[in-house]
Amino acid sequence: MPLDTLVHRASRPNPVVSIEQAQALLFEHYGLQGQLHSLGSQQDLNFRVESAQHRWVLKFCHDDAAPQALAAQHEAMRHLAGHGLAVPQALAALDGRDTLAVHLGQQRLQMRVLSYLDGQPLTRLKHLGPVAIARIGQLCGEVDRALLDFQHPGLARTLQWDPRHAHKLLDHLLPALDDPGQRGRVVEMAFQAQRRLGAVSADLPLQAVHLDITDDNSVWQRDADLRWQLTGLIDFGDLVHTWRVADLAATCAALLHHGHGDPFAVLPTVAAYHRVNPLEQAELRALWPLVVLRAAVLVSSSARQLSVAPDNDYIRANVEHEWEIFDIATAEPFELMEAAIFSSVGQSIPESAGDGILPLFAHVTHSTVCRVDLSVLSEHFADGNWEQANIDERLLSGAAAGSGWACTGYGEYRLSRTRIDTCAASATCALHVQVQAPPGTDLQAPWAGTLKRLADASVVLEGASLSLHLWGLDCPSPAGTVLAAGAPLGKVDGSLLVQLCRSPDVSPPLFCTPARAAAWQSLCPSPARVLGMDCDAPLPPDAGLLLQRRDASFARSQKHYYQAPPQIERGWRNHLIDMHGQSYLDMLNNVAVLGHGHPRMAQVAARQWSLLNTNSRFHYAAIAEFSERLLALAPPGFDRVFLVNSGTEANDLAIRLAWAASGGRDMLSMLEAYHGWSVATDAISTSIADNPQALSTRPDWVHPVMAANSYRGTFRGPDCTAGYVRSVDDTLRQLDEQGRQLAGFICEPVYGNAGGIALPEGYLQQVYDRVRARGGLCIADEVQVGYGRLGEYFWGFEQQGVVPDIITMAKGMGNGHPLGAVITRREVAEALEAEGYFFSSSGGSPVSCRIGLAVLDVMAEEGLWENAKVVGRHFKARLQGLLDQHPLVGAVHGSGFYLGLELVRDRHSLAPATQETALLCERLRELGIFMQPTGDHLNILKIKPPMVTTRQSVDFFVDCVVQVLDEIQG
Known part of the structure; x- marks a missing residue:
């Protein structure tokens, strides 16, 4: 085809057909009726046809698009369908033809109807992750592999998007770029690309290719987990016989605007293509020059099209992201992108010989x-x-x-x-x-x-x-x-x-x-x-292989965060660091209250280990000192301490104390709560997020009462206390009627597992009164919410204005060292002694006590309780600001550094946004933040960072949450 004809085709306006004309032609030639909705196109005219039963796509193109080329497209679609690929099919007209020539005024057009594929393109999606990017590359490889043996006379055509003609086409398109700076950049980069391409073009394999397998022409639907699944491929208008790798180049170029400015983001596309349809070395070298040429033609062609069709909104809407594609495609040296492409498929660039190299330093060994x-x-x-x-x-x-x-x-x-x-x-x-x-x-x-x-x-x-x-x-x-x-x-x-x-x-x-x-x-x-010296550092370990070793030896019920977690081997303050030196903001580690790697912890532990570490039956100063410090933090009347290893052990012991002191066995616990993993603490834990069988496997001595959740519970709002207390009354009435002795009631004074929700006002006061009236004991599980983490209160029960009979704690007490405690009154402690002595092998060891003392010292010296209060208020205010910006944000719970961000799909029905919350946490990890969901619906971000967390870190976290919510909702 002569060059002037090619340029003419690259500059045509769209056909002009009104909806009324299109409907008439559709009924005349196909016998079809339906609503027509315009679809965008650069040079053609497309309508979606909707009837009560079916959907189709009605397409008009200029008559100089040879019928033979359209026949090739239809035949290729039938060919690909035979290979199991989801693509449209041409619908035969009433006279049996699948392409019709029509005349509208001076316009000579080709008309056809294709089947419609349900779904949507991903072009405007704000974030397209590596999984979806790789899937498009896989699709491209599958299509090219299926088309390898496809032949048709209609493939032999000259097409503006065929990169074999790019240099000639650009000569005529470039004048449409009015900005001299932009035009100069396109000229320079296209020249470099063409020069590099020329070195390998003779070795590039040729075949039929789609040449437009993009985020715009692939069709997707969300699955039940809101993850995008590919459902098909459309728009075969650029089908041509050319270099095979040109197809992959078009795909990579289209995906660049999803890379957040990073051209390396499209490498999963290359790797996925190569896995299903291996690339030759010449193709690997040609790929990035072809990407750059594609980007150059995109911006130049759009400029030319706007000059002849200034009212084409489809083109105008694409211009900005086409320039983004060009900018990203040319952001890194060709040499680097070539090396990255080779690396992505597990190959290396051939190296030149290094014989005869002399040492820089002549006399160094x-x-x-x-x-x-x-x-x-x-x-x-x-x-x-x-x-x-x-x-x-x-x-x-x-x-x-x-x-x-x-x-x-x-x-x-x-x-x-x-x-x-x-x-x-x-x-x-x-x-x-x-x-x-x-x-x-x-x-x-x-x-x-x-x-x-x-x-x-x-x-x-x-x-x-x-x-x-x-x-x-x-x-x-x-x-x-x-x-x-x-x-x-x-x-x-x-x-x-x-x-x-x-x-x-x-x-x-x-x-x-x-x-x-x-x-x-x-x-x-x-x-x-x-x-001439040994200067090569050892490679970091392969985190994936290490994870395989873990899974092969470490019981899998002990889960790990994320499907492919980074290997974390160092921490400092409120950040964790992987083996590549990448930092992650820790927003979920409520164990390390002082932050990670605190020097006082290392010094105190090393010092005490060098002196003595044994069990609490020996006599040493640290156990008395630590017990006294803990009692000083408790309300008046508490005078006995038990030291244990964990929150589970503390809550287990608290149950035994309640049994011994009351003479009963029956325990009240709150629904949706978690208290530990031992037999007894698992029995009183009713969170189905932690144990899906929790509600159906409770022993008969456990009596769950209604979850006092004033946000999404049965009773809501500020006056809901009475409803939840009635639930307790109903349970107690049943126990009274059966003549059963109540042992006690255990709950978190702030509803930790639900994201730090405050219990209804006066709830604990009324329930504690009822429990004590029946000889039961009241246990405050402060393992997660206590010890200053709430900022406004040191103990969670202070928020309710009550004093329990037993306080359990752990988590931050040891800043990561296994340490827990139970504080109670003498008569309660001695009731257990009547049944025999209690012993915890490592609970209250000299090392544990010294670390516990050091944690309290550092919390005081560094003002961490005050930090939780001041920075925590800023944190909550920023999270509350999201309520006006994002419909997914239903509520903000908690205080200090125990906060909950609850996501809902509807603020009236409170339908939990479980899948959105999972996507949010995954994306936050990609952005450098560790966060996990909580609650029975796994729709709450349980935010409980180290108490050294700074205002800067808080702002970074909230800004990232905003970014991801925009991506999810966009």
């Missing part, structure tokens, strides 16, 4: 140099010292104090590079090595090359296949000097940064993110051979 460990688990790092300025350099200098030589590790994930409270991945992977050398050390050229000096103060020796980048070199030779291998290169006076690069046109960073590490390392290989 491996034994001379001390490699400094700066990794996440380095013993040099403690107490957050990695946050100090220049810590790596100071550690390096100190390590060189002996021999004068030290170096950092290439490929090491540096802890000092970790950044907190940000969605952006931290650039932690070192693509260079820093060497500390004796002053005046001479360097020699490791190969023949030309000297360059760059704006970043580096000196570069550019060789035939490698470039050597050096910072800190005293080099007397001017730029442009040609050096022979072994020639003097200069001197280093202290610290030298060394980096290799295989591409002379790329200026690599010194550090990169973990996701980019494999690609950058293929471009910037280890300088170990050049340096």
Whole structure:
């Protein structure tokens, strides 16, 4: 086809057909009637036809779209359906034809009707995760594999989207770009892409391809868990015989605007395609140049189309995200994207030979140099010292104090590079090595090359296949000097940064993110051979393989967070850090009240371990001191302490105390509550989220009463107390009628498992009175909500203005060390003694007591209760602000650092947004936040972070929640 014809086709306005005309033609030729709804198109005209029973798509295109090409599309759809792929099918007209020529005024058009696929495109979705992105790549591979043997005369056509014609087409489209800056960028990037493509184009396999398998042309529906499932592929208008990889390039380009500015986000598409339809090496090299060319044609074509059809809203709506596609496609060097593509399919870019390389330092041996460990688990790092300025350099200098030589590790994930409270991945992977050398050390050229000096103060020796980048070199030779291998290169006076690069046109960073590490390392290989020293850091362990080992040996009923969790090996304050140095905001770890890695905990534990650790039957000071401190925190009248290992053990013991003191066995507990995993505490736990069989497996001594949930319970609002107390009265009446002695009542004074909901006003006061009137004891389970976490109160029962008979606690008491306690009165404690003595092997050990004391000391010294109050108020206010912005947010519960964000689909019916909450938690992890759902419907974010959490972290968390809610609802 002549070029002017191609350009004409790339600049045509859409056909003009009114709805009335379309309905008349539809009935005349197909005998169909229905409502017509316009569908967008760049150059055609499409309508969705809806009748009471069926849906179809009515399509009009210009007559110069050869009927043979349309026949090829119909035949290809039948071919793909035969391979099990969901695609539309052409509907025969009344005369048996599937394509009809019609005349409307001066317009000569082709008309046809296709079956309709239910679902929607994902083009406007604000976030398209890696699973969906990979699924589109898999679809592309499946279609191309099925079309491999498809032949049809209608495939032999010249199409504007065929990248074989891109360079000619762009010459004529580019003048439509009015902005000279934009036009210049498109010209430059298209030139580079075409040059790289030219080196491999002769080796690219050809076949029939769809050429428009995109988020706009794939059809999706949400499943029961609100996850997107692919249901089909539409729009075969670009079907053509061309390079196979062009199909994948079109798919990748379309998905770029879902990558949040990161071109690496489309790599799952490439990997998924390759798994079902392996790519050849030439195709891997051609892929990104084709993506860039596709983006260049997109923006240029839209500009040209708007110039001839300025009222086409479909084109105008696409312009912004097409420029976003171009910007992302050209954001990284071609060399890096090629390396990333190879890496995504498990291959490496072929390396040039490195024979004849001389060592940079002529007289250095491996034994001379001390490699400094700066990794996440380095013993040099403690107490957050990695946050100090220049810590790596100071550690390096100190390590060189002996021999004068030290170096950092290439490929090491540096802890000092970790950044907190940000969605952006931290650039932690070192693509260079820093060497500390004796002053005046001479360097020699490791190969023949030309000297360059760059704006970043580096000196570069550019060789035939490698470039050597050096910072800190005293080099007397001017730029442009040609050096022979072994020639003097200069001197280093202290610290030298060394980096290799295989591409002379790329200026690599010194550090990169973990996701980019494999690609950058293929471009910037280890300088170990050049340096003549052992500088390669060991690879981090494979978190997936470690998880397999866990699952093979650790009982699976002991669940882990997330399906593919990161490997967490370090923590500091309110953040957790994985082996790649990536930081995660911890919003669910109410055990570590002081934060992770607190130095006082390490010092106290080490000191006491070095002295003594035994059981509480021995006589030592710590147990008396800690018991006294706990009693000082309790209300007057409490004078006895039991020390145990956990909240489960504390609640189990509290039940035994109630049995012993009351003489009864029957216990009241609240529905939807959780109290532990022992036989007794599991019996009184009724949360179906923790145990789906909870309501049907309670023993006869457990009597659940109605969950006093004033938000979604049977009785709601400020005057609901009486209704919930009646539930207790009904249960007590039944026990009285049966002549059963009540042992006690246990509940959390703040409804922790439901996200920190305050109990109705006066509820505990009335229930406690009724229980005590029958000789029962009242147990306050403060394991989750007590110990200052609520901010406004130290104990949860203070909010209700009551004093229990038994207080149980654990969690934050030991900041992660297994430590729990039961506080009660002497007569209650001695009632158990009459049945025999009580003993907990590690409860109240010297180490446990010293840690418990240290936790109380630090809480006081660092004002953590006050922090929970002040920052907690800001936290709750920010969460409450979401009520006006997001319909999914139903309520905000709790106070301090025990908050609940309850998500509902309807604020009147309170239908729980369970699936949305799961998606929210998964997405928050991707953004660097650990959060999990709670409640019987798993629709509540139970927010219980370390009590050192800052206002900055709170704002980061809420901002991310806002972002994800926008994505889910958008």
